[in-house]
Amino acid sequence: MSDEPKQHTLTGTFRMHEKVSSRYLESEHDVIVYLPPGYDEDAERRYPVLYMQDGQNLFDEATAFAGEWRLDEAAEQMIGAGLVAPLIMVGIYNAGAYRIDEYTPTRDSAKRAGGNADKYGRMLVDELKPFIDSEYRTLTDAANTGIGGSSLGGLVSLYLALKYSGIFWNVAVLSPSVWWDNRFIVRRVRALGxxxxxxxxxxxxxxxxxxxxxxxxxxxxxxxxKGWVVGDSLHYQEIEGAGHTESAWADIAPAMLGFLFPASR
Known part of the structure; x- marks a missing residue:
């Protein structure tokens, strides 16, 4: 194994906010913000926003645990091709040892862990989103705001979108950990009015x-x-040969962005 440090692979314009604290959480989170092409040239234009979990794995090989999503390259490609609306992407780094607790809505007795997703959601909705909206030129309404992630990050993203449906209307749920607490998230969807x-x-x-x-x-x-329609309000896909890996999520990142934030919308 090479001892050489991994190279940075950021593509595009970024801002970094380190050690962001919260009155709701014990942990601090680094937050990385991707800005779309032309952001600094047009001081009047506002942009939709996508909040993503596991931010260290999204953009940069140097910070990724097991490879990156190449979400920045996907955005640059799709925006440049006129297929995705220029958007801001906010990557919230997970907090290491706190990740399982913060990304799960209930305590799982089998795991003896979990259950702080509501507090994590309060951080996101009450603190981080207002900060991002004040710091950057965002479109603040729910129709222009998304949330997403993979694995436990997909679980918490769907949970919080259902809880805060007046804030997030666009949801990326990749390889979700549906198994958590005897498929709690399935029961949550079924309980919707x-x-x-x-x-x-x-x-x-x-x-x-x-x-x-x-x-x-x-x-x-x-x-x-509950009323979602495949091909309209719901995209569902079982990807042949894809595993539970960042490289698999990178492969579908362009299509995911195109579905949630199409340029024609």
């Missing part, structure tokens, strides 16, 4: 294991039973 106006990208890979694929199918079925 009226269908909130969310556009949901839901995907999984066929090489993630039968349990992961079955979990994604259960979420799909629950969403459809």
């Amino acid at each position: 009226t269908q909130p106006p969310l556009r949901v990208w839901l995907s999984t890979g066929t090489e993630e294991g039968d349990g992961v694929v079955a979990g994604a199918r259960r979420v799909h079925d629950a969403l459809v039973s």
Whole structure:
């Protein structure tokens, strides 16, 4: 194994906010902000925003745990091709040892952990989003605000979008950890009254294991039973040969951005 440090691979314009604290959480989070092409040239234009979990894995090989999503390259490519609306992306670094607790809505007795997603959500909604809206030229309404992630990050993103459906209307749920607390998130969807106006990208890979694929199918079925329509408000995909890896999520990042933030919208 090479001892050489990994090279930075950031593409585009970024701002970094380090050790962002919260009155709701014990942890601090680094926050990396991607700004779209032309952001500094047009001082009047405002942009939609996508908040993503596991921010250290999104843009930069040097900070990624096991490879990066290349989400910056995906955005630059799709914006340049006129397929995605120029947008701001906010990567919230996970807090290491606090990740499981903050990304899970309930305590799982089998894991003896979890259950701080509500506090994490308060940080995001009450503190981070207002800060981003004040610091950058954002479109602040729910129709122009998204949330997303993979694995436990996908779980917490769907949970918080359902809880704060007046704030997030665009949701990226990649390879979600549906298994958490005996499929709590499926029960949460089924318990909905009226269908909130969310556009949901839901995907999984066929090489993630039968349990992961079955979990994604259960979420799909629950969403459809509540009124989501595949091809309209819901994108559902089982990606042949894809595993539970950053490289697999990188492969579908352009399409995910195109579904949630199309240039033609």
